[in-house]
Amino acid sequence: MKGMPISAALGLFVTALFFLAAIFAPWIAPYSPTQIVGDLWEPSSREHWLGTDNLGRDLLTRMIYGGRTTIFVASAATLLSFTLGAILGFTAAVYGGWVDQVMSRANDLVMSIPTLIFALVVLSVMPVTIPILILVIGLLDSTRVFRLSRAVAVDINVMDYVEAARLRGEGQAWVIFREILPNALSPLVAELGLRFIFAILFISTLSFLGLGVQPPLADWGGIVRDNREGIVWGIPAALIPAFAIVTLSISVNLVADWMLNRTTSLKGGRGV
Amino acid sequence: MSRQRDKAPEGQPLLDVQNLRIEATIYEPGEPPRDAVIVDDVSFSLPRGKVLGLIGESGAGKSTIGLAALAYGRGGIRLTGGAIRLNGRDIRAARPGELRRLRGEEVTYVAQSAAAAFNPARRLMDQVTEATLVHGLMSEREAKARAVELFRVLKLPDPESFGRRYPHQVSGGQLQRAMTAMALCPKPDLVIFDEPTTALDVTTQIDVLAAIKNAIAETGVAALYITHDLAVVAQVSDDIMVLRHGKMVEYGPVQQIIEAPREEYTRALVSVRQIDHVEAPPSPEPLMVLQGITARYGSMTSDVLSDVSVDLHAGQTLALVGESGSGKSTVARVITGLLPPRAGTVRFEGRDLTPALKNRPREDLRQIQMIYQMADVAMNPRQTVRTIIGRPLEFYFGLRGRKRDQRVQELLDAIELGKGFADRYPAELSGGQKQRVCIARALAADPKLIICDEVTSALDPLVADGILKLLLDLQKREQVAYLFITHDIATVRAIADSIAVMYQGRVQRYGTKTQVLSPPFDDYTDLLLSSVPEMKLGWLEHVLATRKMESAGN
Numbered sequence: 001m002k003g004m005p006i007s008a009a010l011g012l013f014v015t016a017l018f019f020l021a022a023i024f025a026p027w028i029a030p031y032s033p034t035q036i037v038g039d040l041w042e043p044s045s046r047e048h049w050l051g052t053d054n055l056g057r058d059l060l061t062r063m064i065y066g067g068r069t070t071i072f073v074a075s076a077a078t079l080l081s082f083t084l085g086a087i088l089g090f091t092a093a094v095y096g097g098w099v100d101q102v103m104s105r106a107n108d109l110v111m112s113i114p115t116l117i118f119a120l121v122v123l124s125v126m127p128v129t130i131p132i133l134i135l136v137i138g139l140l141d142s143t144r145v146f147r148l149s150r151a152v153a154v155d156i157n158v159m160d161y162v163e164a165a166r167l168r169g170e171g172q173a174w175v176i177f178r179e180i181l182p183n184a185l186s187p188l189v190a191e192l193g194l195r196f197i198f199a200i201l202f203i204s205t206l207s208f209l210g211l212g213v214q215p216p217l218a219d220w221g222g223i224v225r226d227n228r229e230g231i232v233w234g235i236p237a238a239l240i241p242a243f244a245i246v247t248l249s250i251s252v253n254l255v256a257d258w259m260l261n262r263t264t265s266l267k268g269g270r271g272v
Numbered sequence: 273m274s275r276q277r278d279k280a281p282e283g284q285p286l287l288d289v290q291n292l293r294i295e296a297t298i299y300e301p302g303e304p305p306r307d308a309v310i311v312d313d314v315s316f317s318l319p320r321g322k323v324l325g326l327i328g329e330s331g332a333g334k335s336t337i338g339l340a341a342l343a344y345g346r347g348g349i350r351l352t353g354g355a356i357r358l359n360g361r362d363i364r365a366a367r368p369g370e371l372r373r374l375r376g377e378e379v380t381y382v383a384q385s386a387a388a389a390f391n392p393a394r395r396l397m398d399q400v401t402e403a404t405l406v407h408g409l410m411s412e413r414e415a416k417a418r419a420v421e422l423f424r425v426l427k428l429p430d431p432e433s434f435g436r437r438y439p440h441q442v443s444g445g446q447l448q449r450a451m452t453a454m455a456l457c458p459k460p461d462l463v464i465f466d467e468p469t470t471a472l473d474v475t476t477q478i479d480v481l482a483a484i485k486n487a488i489a490e491t492g493v494a495a496l497y498i499t500h501d502l503a504v505v506a507q508v509s510d511d512i513m514v515l516r517h518g519k520m521v522e523y524g525p526v527q528q529i530i531e532a533p534r535e536e537y538t539r540a541l542v543s544v545r546q547i548d549h550v551e552a553p554p555s556p557e558p559l560m561v562l563q564g565i566t567a568r569y570g571s572m573t574s575d576v577l578s579d580v581s582v583d584l585h586a587g588q589t590l591a592l593v594g595e596s597g598s599g600k601s602t603v604a605r606v607i608t609g610l611l612p613p614r615a616g617t618v619r620f621e622g623r624d625l626t627p628a629l630k631n632r633p634r635e636d637l638r639q640i641q642m643i644y645q646m647a648d649v650a651m652n653p654r655q656t657v658r659t660i661i662g663r664p665l666e667f668y669f670g671l672r673g674r675k676r677d678q679r680v681q682e683l684l685d686a687i688e689l690g691k692g693f694a695d696r697y698p699a700e701l702s703g704g705q706k707q708r709v710c711i712a713r714a715l716a717a718d719p720k721l722i723i724c725d726e727v728t729s730a731l732d733p734l735v736a737d738g739i740l741k742l743l744l745d746l747q748k749r750e751q752v753a754y755l756f757i758t759h760d761i762a763t764v765r766a767i768a769d770s771i772a773v774m775y776q777g778r779v780q781r782y783g784t785k786t787q788v789l790s791p792p793f794d795d796y797t798d799l800l801l802s803s804v805p806e807m808k809l810g811w812l813e814h815v816l817a818t819r820k821m822e823s824a825g826n
Binding site: 167182183 | 608610629632634637638640641642644646649650651652653654655663664667713717
């Protein structure tokens with residue numbers, strides 16, 4: 001942690017703030033997320049820091065609980081997409097030949113359908129619950145991770161040290177997890193920061209369209225939808241989730257960039 | 273004809289460098305930028321028409337000094353002190369406009385990799401005459417006539433039409449000579465040759481060397497000749513300067529440097545590769561027998577190897593020698609099972625090895641280990657030395673924890689690295705140390721055979737020498753056999769017990785070291801043997817006069 005640049009420290013601080021708020025929402029939030037505490041669209045005041053929403057609920061409380069849902073779904077979906085995408089991508093690269101062909105073409109097939117349309121179609125026939133949302137977003141995102149991991153691993157796979165491991169008689173699992181994965185980490189970490197933000201935007205978009213997180217559960221996309229009519233009257237409630245998303249994106253990517261620097265070091269992050 | 277150049281007054285040297293100091297700013301992550309001295313207090317002078325050889329290991333500052341004669345600093349390098357006087361004026365302080373006139377007109381440059389230095393999209397003639405025309409030294413017709421004349425002097429085939437070809441249509445040796453023509457075309461006063469023959473095969477190197485020497489003599493140009501091979505520079509230079517870590521070690525006439533070196537370091541350079549190795553007689557029962565191996569890659573329509581049969585005896589070294597493309601490395605791929613042969617068998621300890629790697633029992637894999645040419649990419653950069661050497665111990669012998677660490681340390685001692693290396697990453701090792709760790713990794717499996725694929729060719733001569741001595745030493749102690757793949761005859765002389773000379777996928781000559789290296793030779797072996805530069809004055813002329821066949825790259 002020593003010698004951490006200010007930008008990374010700031011990013012880490014803000015990211016931690018968002019995550020802590022999400023985890024400890026019931027203890028931090030001043031009101032209940034479903035309780036109607038005032039008039040609709042009240043301006044910010046001492047009682048309601050961000051004012052109230054379209055039903056008179058406290059907006060700060062809604063934002064904290066909404067962040068909880070959004071960040072949880074996005075994190076879980078990103079975790080799923082990276083585990084799945086990276087392992088399948090490495091496998092395709094290491095086996096090569098027809099295994100690679102089948103996996104890559106199947107992946108192309110899924111990618112050829114626009115993600116949002118695909119998700120809308122699936123969610124309109126499936127029950128919209130949190131696990132299903134995570135699964136859909138995670139699986140769709142893993143196609144991108146698959147392509148990246150495969151491309152990176154194909155390059156690493158031809159290095160002499162991988163050949164040396166093969167000549168030793170190592171199994172594919174060792175080759176994938178001990179030879180390729182540590183060397184593919186840099187591009188994957190860079191992608192991770194980006195993918196997490198895309199996942200947040202994706203879940204927010206779905207909620208905005210009404211096919212994501214269902215009311216009365218709060219989430220950032222839902223808050224935008226609930227309050228969108230207020231914009232006409234000059235009420236900024238709908239913009240607050242947007243501001244939160246921007247802040248979180250920048251912070252997460254500041255941290256990702258810093259981790260990228262560390263993982264690029266070939267001297268175990270010892271510097272020099 | 274050309275406009276009048278400022279010529280140095282009679283009796284003064286063409287290039288006079290005094291107390292040259294070159295610095296660069298080094299940016300290392302996590303540290304404030306700092307200045308490092310790359311060349312320190314180097315002085316020499318070069319009279320008109322003479323050749324000065326600059327020699328040293330990589331990092332000695334040879335190329336940096338060479339480029340300083342163009343008042344050029346590569347990649348943020350600054351010429352911070354001393355004087356570089358060319359034709360009587362100091363060019364270190366010259367303005368950009370003056371430098372542009374100087375470069376390509378008074379001083380020209382021949383790079384190491386001609387393949388990378390030529391523009392692949394333009395014909396050779398346009399590139400050879402470009403500097404001459406840009407500087408307005410001659411009319412286009414004159415420039416072309418001069419280029420053709422130079423092609424003739426450099427013994428390029430069909431000099432009249434040679435310039436109409438594109439770079440990919442000529443061989444590596446021809447391209448290097450075309451680059452020499454490019455440098456000589458503007459009639460410069462000084463040419464800088466930066467390792468012009470290092471990337472070439474020995475058999476090609478000799479022709480390029482002869483052509484360069486001839487061209488220098490015919491045009492009367494002065495030259496700085498940069499190389500790490502003392503035997504090469506001895507053939508073309510009048511004076512030699514030995515450099516180490518950016519400082520001058522010794523500076524004198526060729527004869528004195530070669531025959532009576534004063535400094536310890538120069539003596540070490542001169543005596544490199546004088547390892548005495550007495551060959552062992554073949555045993556009745558060979559460790560490994562290759563029988564009629566024929567192989568090709570994937571969709572190729574002709575064989576890379578045809579009917580290769582050689583024996584390797586326990587505890588001995590078989591050297592596979594040949595130029596690039598002769599199939600040496602393919603033999604290694606067949607033995608390890610990476611490339612199953614189309615015909616023929618590999619017998620190891622009296623039994624047939626399975627042709628493909630994936631069907632081989634672990635015990636067979638353990639018995640045959642491999643060391644690679646590029647130690648850099650042969651080790652996973654994310655693993656520590658402990659993991660790299662310890663993994664075979666874990667994998668083959670099930671050693672773990674303290675026992676494994678103990679054995680890793682024993683192996684580190686065996687390769688003369690000692691304590692404090694186990695927790696380092698490959699990026700924290702020097703080139704020679706990396707290759708030693710690779711040797712330790714091979715030894716960890718306790719094999720009967722180690723395949724060494726050009727293991728010393730990427731290393732500086734003195735470091736390579738240390739590696740060869742270590743390999744011989746280990747062979748004596750562990751009774752391991754080596755299959756040594758190389759294009760360097762000097763290395764072969766130093767360590768081989770038997771030799772197989774390969775040419776175009778066939779074994780051209782095979783036998784014990786003495787048999788192979790004693791006349792009468794077949795034409796190819798003669799060419800290969802005679803092409804190895806020797807540290808003798810007049811060697812080049814002698815060889816060209818006596819050899820039996822011309823090299824393929826000609």
